[in-house]
Each structure stands twice: as structure tokens, then as C-alpha cells.
Amino acid sequence: MNAQRDHGATAVDNLRTVDMTKTFGGVTAVDGASVQFQEGKVNGLIGPNGSGKTTFFNCVTGMIKPDSGSVLYRDKTITRQSPDRIARAGIGRSFQLCRVFPRMTVMENLLVAVRHTSIGRQLRSARDEEELERARGWLRRVGIDHLEHAEARNLSYGQQKLLELAGVLMGEPDTIMLDEPAGGVNPALIGRISTLVRELNAEGKTFIIVEHNMEMVMSLCDHVVVFDRGRPIAEGAPEIIQRDPRVLEAYLGV
Amino acid sequence: MPSASNPGPVITETIVVAPSAPVRPSWSKWVRITLLVVGAALVLAFPTIAPNPYILSAGVVILNYAVLSTGWNFMGGFTGYISLGHAAYFGLGAYGTALLIRNFALPSFLAWFVAALLVAIIAIPVGIAALRVRGASFVIVSIAFVLILLLVFQSWRDVTGGSEGLTVPRPFPDLLRPEHHRVFYYLFAALLAVALAVWWIIDRSKFGTALKSIREDEDKSQSLGVPTTQYKLIAYVLSAVFVSFGGGLYALWFGDLDPIFQFSILIGSYMVLMALLGGVRNLFGPLLGAVVVGSALEYFKLEFGDTQFHLIATGILLGVVVLFMPDGIIPAVKALFTRSSNQASIREVTAGELLEENRARSAETVPPRRPDASGEETP
Numbered sequence: 241m242n243a244q245r246d247h248g249a250t251a252v253d254n255l256r257t258v259d260m261t262k263t264f265g266g267v268t269a270v271d272g273a274s275v276q277f278q279e280g281k282v283n284g285l286i287g288p289n290g291s292g293k294t295t296f297f298n299c300v301t302g303m304i305k306p307d308s309g310s311v312l313y314r315d316k317t318i319t320r321q322s323p324d325r326i327a328r329a330g331i332g333r334s335f336q337l338c339r340v341f342p343r344m345t346v347m348e349n350l351l352v353a354v355r356h357t358s359i360g361r362q363l364r365s366a367r368d369e370e371e372l373e374r375a376r377g378w379l380r381r382v383g384i385d386h387l388e389h390a391e392a393r394n395l396s397y398g399q400q401k402l403l404e405l406a407g408v409l410m411g412e413p414d415t416i417m418l419d420e421p422a423g424g425v426n427p428a429l430i431g432r433i434s435t436l437v438r439e440l441n442a443e444g445k446t447f448i449i450v451e452h453n454m455e456m457v458m459s460l461c462d463h464v465v466v467f468d469r470g471r472p473i474a475e476g477a478p479e480i481i482q483r484d485p486r487v488l489e490a491y492l493g494v
Numbered sequence: 495m496p497s498a499s500n501p502g503p504v505i506t507e508t509i510v511v512a513p514s515a516p517v518r519p520s521w522s523k524w525v526r527i528t529l530l531v532v533g534a535a536l537v538l539a540f541p542t543i544a545p546n547p548y549i550l551s552a553g554v555v556i557l558n559y560a561v562l563s564t565g566w567n568f569m570g571g572f573t574g575y576i577s578l579g580h581a582a583y584f585g586l587g588a589y590g591t592a593l594l595i596r597n598f599a600l601p602s603f604l605a606w607f608v609a610a611l612l613v614a615i616i617a618i619p620v621g622i623a624a625l626r627v628r629g630a631s632f633v634i635v636s637i638a639f640v641l642i643l644l645l646v647f648q649s650w651r652d653v654t655g656g657s658e659g660l661t662v663p664r665p666f667p668d669l670l671r672p673e674h675h676r677v678f679y680y681l682f683a684a685l686l687a688v689a690l691a692v693w694w695i696i697d698r699s700k701f702g703t704a705l706k707s708i709r710e711d712e713d714k715s716q717s718l719g720v721p722t723t724q725y726k727l728i729a730y731v732l733s734a735v736f737v738s739f740g741g742g743l744y745a746l747w748f749g750d751l752d753p754i755f756q757f758s759i760l761i762g763s764y765m766v767l768m769a770l771l772g773g774v775r776n777l778f779g780p781l782l783g784a785v786v787v788g789s790a791l792e793y794f795k796l797e798f799g800d801t802q803f804h805l806i807a808t809g810i811l812l813g814v815v816v817l818f819m820p821d822g823i824i825p826a827v828k829a830l831f832t833r834s835s836n837q838a839s840i841r842e843v844t845a846g847e848l849l850e851e852n853r854a855r856s857a858e859t860v861p862p863r864r865p866d867a868s869g870e871e872t873p
Contacts, residue, residue, distance in 0.1 A: 328719045352704060362700050
């Protein structure tokens with residue numbers, strides 16, 4: 241519950257998995273993956289379709305329980321913890337096909353985020369002035385503050401993506417995992433999202449991004465991990481990754 | 495890739511231009527207050543204006559339904575988990591109260607409280623088990639629970655009196671029938687007021703926002719830090735406790751319990767029907783539903799006598815509501831008044847415009863593509 245939120249601990253990895261495996265029926269989606277993501281960086285996770293990236297994401301965030309192996313967040317184990325506990329420990333995430341609460345207003349969508357579960361806080365009015373201001377701050381930040389009172393289902397897909405991001409930020413996570421932030425949005429919006437990621441990273445937030453848009457990955461990420469068949473096959477700076485023969489092989493399917 | 499000379503297909507983004515003011519018109523607050531005062535006055539004055547004890551007793555039944563349905567709505571309304579088996583807690587509250595008075599000689603209203611406490615303790619393990627499943631599976635589990643209880647209370651003759659039923663000692667033995675109805679009318683009204691107050695407090699709280707997000711998308715809610723398992727359980731137990739209070743008070747009022755009525759699917763369905771009819775997202779939805787369905791049931795019973803026609807008539811009523819007011823009466827009426835004044839307008843914005851907007855927003859950081867292309871995109 242009381243997450244360690246000191247930004248000084250740069251020596252440890254932000255997020256690390258050890259020998260993580262997840263099998264669905266006969267299909268091994270994640271196959272003994274050991275991966276490190278760096279604190280304070282924009283980390284990329286790429287790989288061909290079906291390489292296990294989203295399953296990996298879901299195992300890390302507790303949505304799926306891995307069959308074996310462990311997940312460590314800042315050197316503390318979070319393996320098999322419930323998704324809400326992992327979220328309160330400081331890891332926020334978005335979903336592959338963006339998910340918002342359709343029949344709640346944009347503002348209410350943001351007020352859902354729970355950071356503290358004490359009874360006193362929970363019975364306080366949701367429309368606490370301080371919380372409203374904090375929410376408006378994030379809405380301004382992603383650029384949809386004019387939509388505060390609109391129902392989320394009335395927003396366009398791009399706007400919903402921004403809303404989802406604002407909702408995640410409302411939980412004040414230290415680490416943000418984005419599953420295909422550029423999927424299905426137009427180039428201008430990709431630009432806005434990239435800019436936001438850069439700014440937030442400069443403010444100390446660590447990112448782990450699954451993305452197919454190579455232009456975005458290469459321009460945004462400091463460190464890239466390449467997945468193929470459920471395990472990492474390469475990692476390093478984007479320039480090096482781009483030239484790695486194993487990566488080319490995985491993508492071109494030689 | 496669209497380049498500067500050839501912008502490619504114009505990508506449009508549908509932008510919602512939302513009402514910038516809160517969605518309610520300014521007079522709405524006064525309408526609400528007036529409705530609330532008039533409604534409360536009507537409820538309080540009913541025993542005085544009721545022409546005969548029969549109508550008064552119908553009023554007691556309707557308030558009882560309102561308590562049950564509002565109690566059900568702590569679970570169904572907030573979290574969207576539809577329980578068809580909440581009659582289980584209606585029966586347990588009633589039998590608990592009766593048995594504590596008969597076998598342990600507790601004073602009537604102490605027995606009523608202790609029964610609700612016991613129901614809360616029972617609801618915890620049942621809730622933990624039932625809430626592991628969602629959607630249709632949860633509905634089935636909830637029905638299974640009430641059917642099991644029905645069998646137990648029918649068969650366990652030594653304790654429950656089996657199918658012969660159980661008489662409940664009267665809390666006010668010296669009162670005449672009409673006075674008895676009047677006292678219980680106000681007791682039910684007070685219980686309803688407490689249930690509504692608690693629902694209102696939760697509705698506006700952070701806890702309530704979290705519960706409503708479970709109704710919308712449970713996994714998403716959990717990913718935002720909402721301890722969904724615990725919150726659902728709290729809502730479930732609260733819901734069971736209020737329904738149990740409704741059942742216990744029914745036992746004290748009616749004075750005679752029969753397992754087939756106490757643990758019937760029908761009672762559970764009425765709670766759901768009333769809440770859906772009025773609107774599960776609204777504080778007064780279940781109350782309004784109880785007034786409509788309760789009055790209709792009593793009227794049809796008078797009209798068709800001792801047949802099952804009143805059930806058919808109720809079924810038709812439900813069909814009409816689901817067809818024309820899927821969200822319930824309250825939202826439908828609200829929409830009538832707010833439609834003209836507040837509708838979000840939608841317009842198309844081109845990628846070029848959006849890019850322009852982007853540039854304005856983040857002048858200090860470099861966007862991935864040089865924005866000078868946008869000048870040529872707009873004719």
C-alpha cells in the first residue's frame with residue numbers, strides 16, 4: 241500500500257521480470273522471459289504480432305497470473321498481486337484498445353483513480369475541490385479540459401485515448417505502461433502523445449511502451465526490448481536495435 | 495505517408511464540442527427541492543388521507559417494497575451486479591427476527607437488529623463466493639442461494655415450522671389493526687429514509703464513484719487502483735443488511751411467515767423490476783418503481799381477484815418500460831426537460847486543424863513532423 245516513491249533510487253531497475261512464463265492451453269504466450277526496464281527512461285517493447293507483448297503486460301500488471309517466474313518493481317516482488325495493489329504501488333497502465341468508463345463524464349472518469357483506501361478518504365465527497373483541480377490540471381495537460389462535462393462515450397476515439405491517459409495520470413503513477421498508444425489515432429494526435437510522453441519523462445516518470453509505430457518508438461525510446469515468441473531476443477538503444485539481424489529476421493520472418 | 499506536397503486522404507477527427515456549463519439548467523435545483531418536499535409531505539400525510547385501513551396496509555406494502563428495492567440497489571445500481579436472489583436476505587431477516595423473539599425471548603426490535611447483524615455475517619462468505627463470477631453467472635448463483643434457503647426453511651420443521659409457517663409475536667399487542675398499520679407505515683418510512691440517506695452519501699463519495707466504475711468496466715477500474723473485490727463485497731453486505739431490515743420489519747408487521755413467500759424468486763424479481771423501472775442510477779428510482787409497481791399490483795389484485803392475472807399485467811408493464819424507457823422513468827423524464835437546452839454538438843475537424851492546435855499547445859517542444867505542411871493542407 242505504501243509504495244516507495246523516491247526518485248533517487250536510480251541504481252535499481254524500475255521493473256524486472258525473472259523467468260516469467262504464461263501458457264494458454266497448449267500455447268506458450270510468454271516463455272521464460274527475463275526482462276529489465278530502466279528507471280527514469282522511456283522503455284520500448286516491440287515485436288511482431290503474437291509475440292506475447294500484451295500477455296507480458298497483463299502478467300506484469302496482475303491482470304493475468306503468470307504460471308511461473310517473478311515480477312519485481314524496484315526490487316520488491318509484485319508477482320501475483322492483485323491489479324489494484326500493483327496500481328497503487330505506482331504502476332499505471334493503458335489498454336490496447338483504449339478503455340474508458342463510457343457512461344461517466346470525463347471528470348468522473350478521472351475521479352475514479354484510487355491512491356489511498358482509508359475509509360475516511362473514501363467516504364469524502366468525490367467532488368472534493370482539491371481533487372477537481374488536480375483532475376482539471378491533467379485534462380488541460382492532455383488537451384481535453386473543454387470536455388470536462390461530456391459523457392466519455394460521446395468522445396471520439398482519439399479523445400478517448402487522451403482521456404484514458406489523463407485517467408492513468410490521475411493516479412500519480414511513477415511508472416506508466418502504455419499498450420499501443422499510437423494505435424488507431426491520426427498522425428497529429430500521435431505527435432501530441434509523443435510530446436506528452438517526453439514532457440512527463442522529463443518530470444521523472446518512467447515509461448514502458450508497447451508500440452508498432454516504429455517511427456514513434458525510434459524517436460521516443462531510450463531503451464528498446466524486442467520480443468519474439470514470448471521472450472526477449474534483443475535489447476539496447478534504438479539505433480542498435482534497428483540494425484540487429486535477429487530483429488530484422490523476427491520482423492521480416494525469414 | 496502523406497508528404498508536404500501530397501497531404502493524402504484528409505484525415506478527419508470527430509470532435510465533440512461539449513456543453514461547457516454543468517449539464518443541469520439553473521431551475522433544476524428548485525424543481526428538485528420542490529419535488530422532494532412535496533414527495534415527503536405526501537408520504538407523511540398518506541396515513542391521514544388514506545380512506546380505509548385496507549388502503550393504508552397497501553401503503554405499508556409499497557413502502558416495504560421501496561425499502562427492499564432501495565436495498566437491492568446498493569448492489570445492482572452501483573456495481574451493476576444483478577442479483578435475482580435478494581429474497582434470500584428478505585427471508586433471513588424475517589425468519590431471523592421471528593426466531594430470535596420466539597426462541598431467545600429477545601425484545602422485538604432488538605431481535606430485528608441482531609437478525610440484520612447475523613445476515614451481515616452470513617452475507618460475507620456468500621458474497622465472497624458469488625462475486626467471483628460476473629454477469630449471467632452471478633445471476634444464477636444468486637438464484638441458487640435463495641432456492642437452497644427455500645428448501646432448508648421448508649424442510650427444517652422443528653425450527654422453522656416448515657410449510658405450516660411461523661407466527662411472529664406482535665411488538666405492540668394492544669394496538670388495533672388500523673393503528674398497527676399506521677405505526678408500521680411510519681417505521682417503514684423511517685427505514686426507507688435511512689436507506690436513501692446512506693445511498694446518497696455513497697453516491698456522492700469517492701467510494702461511490704469507484705463502485706460506479708465497476709459497473710462500467712471492472713478490469714479498467716481495478717487497473718486504476720480500485721480494490722474492486724473488497725468494494726463489491728462492502729456493497730453486497732450493505733445491500734443484504736438493508737433488505738434484511740426490510741424483511742424483519744415485515745415479519746413484525748405481518749406476524750405470519752411462510753417460506754414459499756419469504757424465499758420466492760418473485761420477491762427478488764420485484765426488487766429488480768422496481769429499481770429498473772424507476773432507474774437504477776437514481777436515488778429515488780427504486781422508490782418510484784415501488785410506488786408504480788406496488789400500486790399496480792394492488793390494483794390488479796383488486797380488479798382480477800385471486801388469480802394470477804396481476805402477474806401478467808405486471809409483466810406487460812415491465813415490457814413497456816424496457817421498450818420505451820430502457821434506463822427507467824427518472825432518466826426518461828429528465829431527458830425530456832434537458833434535451834432542448836443541452837446537447838453536445840459534434841463537428842468534424844481535419845487533421846490539419848488538429849495539427850495547428852497541437853502546435854499552439856506545445857510551442858516549446860518539437861513535434862515529430864515539421865508543421866509547415868499544414869499551411870498547404872487548408873485551402
